[in-house]
Amino acid sequence: xxxxxxxxxxxxxxxxxxxxxxxxxxxxxxxxxxxxxxxxxxxxxxxxxxxxxxxxxxxxxxxxxxxxxxxxxxxxxxxxxxxxxxxxxxxxxxxxxxxxxxxxxxxxxxxxxxxxxxxxxxxxxxxxxxxxxxxxxxxxxxxxxxxxxxxxxxxxxxxxxxxxxxxxxxxxxxxxxxxxxxxxxxxxxxxxxxxxxxxxxxxxxxxxxxxxxxxxxxxxxxxxxxxxxxxxxxxxxxxxxxxxxxxxxxxxxxxxxxxxxxxxxxxxxxxxx
Amino acid sequence: xxxxxxxxxxxxxxxxxxxxxxxxxxxxxxxxxxxxxxxxxxxxxxxxxxxxxxxxxxxxxxxxxxxxxxxxxxxxxxxxxxxxxxxxxxxxxxxxxxxxxxxxxxxxxxxxxxxxxxxxxxxxxxxxxxxxxxxxxxxxxxxxxxxxxxxxxxxxxxxxxxxxxxxxxxxxxxxxxxxxxxxxxxxxxxxxxxxxxxxxxxxxxxxxxxxxxxxxxxxxxxxxxxxxxxxxxxxxxxxxxxxxxxxxxxxxxxxxxxxxxxxxxxxxxxxxx
Numbered sequence: 355x356x357x358x359x360x361x362x363x364x365x366x367x368x369x370x371x372x373x374x375x376x377x378x379x380x381x382x383x384x385x386x387x388x389x390x391x392x393x394x395x396x397x398x399x400x401x402x403x404x405x406x407x408x409x410x411x412x413x414x415x416x417x418x419x420x421x422x423x424x425x426x427x428x429x430x431x432x433x434x435x436x437x438x439x440x441x442x443x444x445x446x447x448x449x450x451x452x453x454x455x456x457x458x459x460x461x462x463x464x465x466x467x468x469x470x471x472x473x474x475x476x477x478x479x480x481x482x483x484x485x486x487x488x489x490x491x492x493x494x495x496x497x498x499x500x501x502x503x504x505x506x507x508x509x510x511x512x513x514x515x516x517x518x519x520x521x522x523x524x525x526x527x528x529x530x531x532x533x534x535x536x537x538x539x540x541x542x543x544x545x546x547x548x549x550x551x552x553x554x555x556x557x558x559x560x561x562x563x564x565x566x567x568x569x570x571x572x573x574x575x576x577x578x579x580x581x582x583x584x585x586x587x588x589x590x591x592x593x594x595x596x597x598x599x600x601x602x603x604x605x606x607x608x609x610x611x612x613x614x615x616x617x618x619x620x621x622x623x624x625x626x627x
Numbered sequence: 628x629x630x631x632x633x634x635x636x637x638x639x640x641x642x643x644x645x646x647x648x649x650x651x652x653x654x655x656x657x658x659x660x661x662x663x664x665x666x667x668x669x670x671x672x673x674x675x676x677x678x679x680x681x682x683x684x685x686x687x688x689x690x691x692x693x694x695x696x697x698x699x700x701x702x703x704x705x706x707x708x709x710x711x712x713x714x715x716x717x718x719x720x721x722x723x724x725x726x727x728x729x730x731x732x733x734x735x736x737x738x739x740x741x742x743x744x745x746x747x748x749x750x751x752x753x754x755x756x757x758x759x760x761x762x763x764x765x766x767x768x769x770x771x772x773x774x775x776x777x778x779x780x781x782x783x784x785x786x787x788x789x790x791x792x793x794x795x796x797x798x799x800x801x802x803x804x805x806x807x808x809x810x811x812x813x814x815x816x817x818x819x820x821x822x823x824x825x826x827x828x829x830x831x832x833x834x835x836x837x838x839x840x841x842x843x844x845x846x847x848x849x850x851x852x853x854x855x856x857x858x859x860x861x862x863x864x865x866x867x868x869x870x871x872x873x874x875x876x877x878x879x880x881x882x883x884x885x886x887x888x889x890x891x892x893x894x895x896x897x898x899x900x
Contacts, residue, residue, distance in 0.1 A: 371746040420814040421766070431747035438747050438754060442761035444717075449757075453746045473644040473726050474704035474711050481711060484722075488715035491765030493694070496772050503773055503803075507795065518791060522780065530776075541693040 371431045373397040377616075378411055378424030379404055380624055382443050382495070382576050384612060386425045389447060389572050391615070392608040393454045401619060443573060444487040451569045459566050478550045479563040486562060486570035494577045497534055501587070504531065535581070539593045542578075546595045559602060560595075567606060575603045583626050644704045646670040650889075651684055651697030652677055653897055655716050655768070655849050657885060659698045662720060662845050664888070665881040666727045674892065716846060717760040724842045732839050751823045752836040759835060759843035767850045770807055774860070777804070808854070812866045815851075819868045832875060833868075840879060848876045856899050 375390060375397055377383045390397045402412055402424060416422035419441045427446045430437035440446050455461040462479035469475030476484075504523045511519040542562075549560035562570045581588040582600045590597040603609060616623040648663060648670055650656045663670045675685055675697060689695035692714045700719045703710040713719050728734040735752035742748030749757075777796045784792040815835075822833035835843045854861040855873045863870040876882060889896040 420817065421810060423766075429747045431745065434747055438749070440754075440758075442758060442765055444761040444765060445757055472704065474702045474707055476711070481713075484718055485713075485715060488717040488761070488764065491761065492715055492717060492768070493696075493764075495765070496769035499769050500773060500776055503776075503799070507799070511795070515791070515795075518788070519795065522784070522788075522792065522795075526776070526780070537694060544693065 369432055370396060371429050372437075374400060374428045374430075374437075376400050376402065376415065376418050376424055376426040376428075378402045378415070379620075380626055381411075381424050383425035384616075384625065385572050385576050386427065386443065386446055386450075387615065388575070388606075388609050388612040389450055389460075389569065391611045392460055392567075392572070393450060393458070395450070395454050399615070399619070401616075442491070443576075444491050447569050447573050448487050455569065460569050460572075462563050462568055479568075482545070482550075482563045483568055483570045486574055490570075490573045490577060494538055494574070497531070497538065498577050498580055501531060501535075535587060536592075539581075539588060539596055543593045543596045546599055559598065561599070567608075571603060572608075575600075575609070579604065580626050642705055643669060644702050645710075647673060647701045647703075647710075649673050649675065649688065649691050649697055649699040649701075651675045651688070652893075653899055654684075654697050655764075656698035657889075657898060658845050658849050659700065659716065659719055659723075660888065661848070661879075661882050661885040662723055662733075662842065664884045665733055665840075665845070666723060666731070668723070668727050672888070672892070674889075715764070716849075717764050720842050720846050721760055728842065733842050733845075735836050735841055752841075755818070755823075755836045756841055756843045759847055763843075763846045763850060767811055767847070770804070770811065771850050771853055774804060774808075808860055809865075812854075812861060812869055816866045816869045819872055832871065834872070840881075844876060845881075848873075848882070852877065853899050 373390070373395060375383065375386055377387055377399055379402070387399070402415055404410065405412055411422055411424060413422065415424055415426070418428070419426045419439055421441065423441060425441070425443055425446055427440045427449070428437040429440065429449075440449055451461040462483045463477055464480045465471070465475050466477055504526060507519055508516070508523055545562060546560045549562065549564050551560055551565040561567055562574060578596075578600045582597065588597065613623050613625075646663070646668060648656065648659055650660055650672055652675070660672070675688055677683065678685055684695055684697060686695065688697060688699070691701070692699045692712055694714065696714060698714075698716055698719055700713045700722075701710040702713065702722075713722055724734040735756045736750055737753045738744070738748050739750050777799060780792055781789070781796055818835060819833045822835065822837050824833055824838040834840055835847060851869075851873045855870065861870065886896050886898075
């Protein structure tokens, strides 16, 4: 089940830090695979499947990181005693971009000219990128977890309780979930409208930090695709720019490469729970 | 309701970027006030109160940031057209530490000697710090939000539904919340046990990144104090090191200064919902 892409440079393998991605099906980890493909860094892929009985992550993942979640990325540098173990999607994305993405458009330029190191001297594109490193998991995914929990309550309740559970869940949706989702989608629609686009002709439309794909879009792809997969959550008529943007993400060459990688190893790919 | 601490340096006020913290009672924003007090940077404080009817944030916060949440920090540099607006607690903490905390123990040293800029060249203390910048909100707080939602369901259901709602909530606790909380607490207990302590004599016990307080502890203080405030969530007998650590956080001089600041302006302070 393991697989290694060829090293990008002709350096000997002992010079190149060994990166391993612990990838779990239908999880947040797929975007890290996408990022690795975009950055074209050598990596090893370890594939895990969800438990059939409850769809949770398998217990073997706890051997990699005590919380037993995915993604986890390990980095083994030449001569190091032991690998470093990175968890949290936002941190993994930042770590890979800071080490391998500095000269790529995936990491926006940090400073406005002449304002290097100054308070508020950061470009808007960079500040947006940093914001999404935290917002994707800290705000949007935490709301999505509540949505998943409510869906689970509806699905798993015994049939004679279903009407009652459905009515409780509906109340939580109307009081809390739907207004919050709409606030987030309105915010993201506006962010795309006001993205700091620097070229006058762009054929692909705005991304979250400007006129091209960055690590922020890759990190945001998982919760956004999860929203778009459920018509009751995100309707194209209400948020047309956001909806079209999510469609574009799924057409990105790097995303398709990451999907193809999984298909080549597993025979199939499914993005969402 | 506003208040400004004196500028630390004798610089003229127009040179000093103007920092404003939008603080909401009983919210995640209190740790940013703590951080500002630790860093001893000048700031203005704007205080907001929760709505009496539903305890949500007041609508005025939407004028500061479209999501209407707290904390939000604005930074107005001399000569800038408009302030930058920062949301997400992890980002605000990182931003303040990178600009004002570089020479303080609050921000751990980034590189091992001789490994500056190298992949996996970061110190363990720094990697822990970066991890907590994401984990606090992305993992622990998102679990806490589910706990708050369950408590809300129990409190707000009509009396004739209470037995049923309580039994649904109990099931979610036993299947999902309690095992997850225990996994997180065990992980944190172990992190404190294995903190990279560099001094041989420490009277205050370990912090998350080593033998002294860092931004990671400040960011983690809110969800941890929320857990300790509820005996059914975190029992001292099960996680003694973690429990003692949370107690120590509440005794930190900077935390007490932040509390005193609110008491001086509001007449009272309550940390948790």
